[in-house]
Amino acid sequence: MSKSNTWQRTHHCGALRPQDAGKTVVLNGWVASRRDHGGVIFANLRDRWGVTQVVFHPEQAELIAQAGNLKLESTVGLRGRVVKRPDNMVNPNMPTGGIEVAAEELVVYSEAKPLPFTIKDPPDALDETRLKYRYLDLRRPAMQKNMILRHKAAQAVRRYFDEKEFLEIETPFLMKSTPEGARDYLVPSRIYKGRFYALPQSPQTYKQLLMVSGFDRYFQIVRCFRDEDQRADRQPEFTQIDVEMSFVDEDAVFGVMEGLMARLFKEILGKEVPVPFLRLPYPEAMAKYGMDKPDLRFGMEIEDISGIASQTEFQVFKDAVASGGAVRGFNASGIGALSRKDADGLAEFVKTFGAKGLVTLQVQQDGIKTPISKFVSEGHLKRMAELYDAKPGDVIFMVAAEEKTCCAALGNLRNKIAADHKMIKPDDLSILWVVDFPLVEWDEQEKRFVAMHHPFTSPKPEDVPLMGSDPAKVRARAYDLVLNGAEIAGGSIRIHESGLQQKMFHLLGIDADTARRKFGYLMDAFQYGAPPHGGIAFGFDRLVAMLAGEDSIREVIAFPKTTSALSLMDGSPSEVDEVQLRELGIKLE
């Protein structure tokens, strides 16, 4: 059989069952394993559908010789007869374990060199090795499963929006660089030297313009680019489910998105998700959970005890309150005794969020054990314990700092304690809207207000008068969707009047000239009949990662980059020819 001809398979490697016994079949696949017994030889053939055992019998000398030379991960074609295995040889761990294929003819399409690592789950290779040979890593069943799940989620999204009369419309990847937001990836223009396109951080302005065009109900599964530092859940390019609707308020957007989430969980995981979702105001989220993406799968709500704390003789507490900060904490109920080492570790942890230290109260049968007993009377300690409703076996964690630091330290500590003490049951689900975000926040470095969401987010109508007098108090018509403590979507009802948009730019310290130069097209568009509109964007990679039960979005992206934005496989970014640079009019320093 010539190698140039690919045998056309009759079945894939996960298909055959005992009822197929007697059929002559052709399989194509990779040699996943080979077990040479000196006489009989077994091999497993793998493709993306499954694995099938092939058996070579010693009577066929030529075949046996071929099989004996089979290299792992070579691609082969195999013709043979399906044989039902005797009961004592059935492999119950394989879907195809009831049969094997007795080989009659074998062709090696491509012999594989020894692999840098074994194709198996979990991988026995480091991330670095996996990324360098990503095409091999993707052969692992777990990765294949993730890619299939991602595909299914994308198809479910498309079906859902299509049913709801949304239109999928593509928007440009080469667009105008905009101020605000993340650092842009720039693309030099060859025709106009010295000018640059930017890759979209999101199709935000385009989808708003599509609303002006009358394409009420738009969605797109679209790549976005942000040149910022990476994390387990952040890649330089990532995928959004981008959505926009006209003539809507928050309720209309929430309704459609809750339906989408329910559909995805049902189709992908077979799980029912109760709708509507809880709506938690931002100030409450910050006060109780210390963050705008709270995980409600466990309790340990944060309480402010600045009142009692300032009455104690503990200078750290008194100073914090006196200087306008707070003393807050939460009760890690039932975690039991805390070793010195654990306590030190947790203190180090909160320090990364700016806290100076961590105060612990260990409530025990015979009293309260705390490092601050020298400064705080027994009465005060008891009142604190009461305030946190603490019983023996509980540990109260407290941080004294300015409010922002209290939130960050305690909010993240709360998550860590829950994770460390395995407080989250596998099937628990926490899904909620966080609403009533501030429109802007003060940026100490830039000495100006910056948009908390983005500059096109509408303020609440009743708060518009405050834009001039007390901007920090203005609430936005913005919302985030939070799933198990991760922000998976964010959106808002937008500004659709050029006047209000100008006011917003003014508030952000963007002068009229700059606003016109950067966003003139949007403000112009709003003057020709703009519908009230709003929308949302999902982090599709994060969503898929959660559905797949993965901690890092790298596990659900076929070809991800490293935390330093390198592609270890193809070596990008790379230097380019001098000629290319000259054409673009670019000189390197």
Added chain:
RNA sequence: GGGGUCGUAGUUCAACUUGGUUAGAGCGCCGGCCUGUCACGCCGGAGGUUGCGGGUUCGAGCCCCGUCGGCCCCGCCA
């Protein structure tokens, strides 16, 4: 930009408290044996610029400085 952690055979790891002879093991690879395994088994063998550069030392995988790279985190991410 900052912090933590890691980098030793193709690969995953080890080499101890305190720098000291020839840097070890599993898997993989190569050779041999094996007719029912399914991570087959057994015997033997090859395989090393200890990421890279410099320094300290009689002597460095180990200590110091720099650099490159992986992962996690802070900042950043409208």
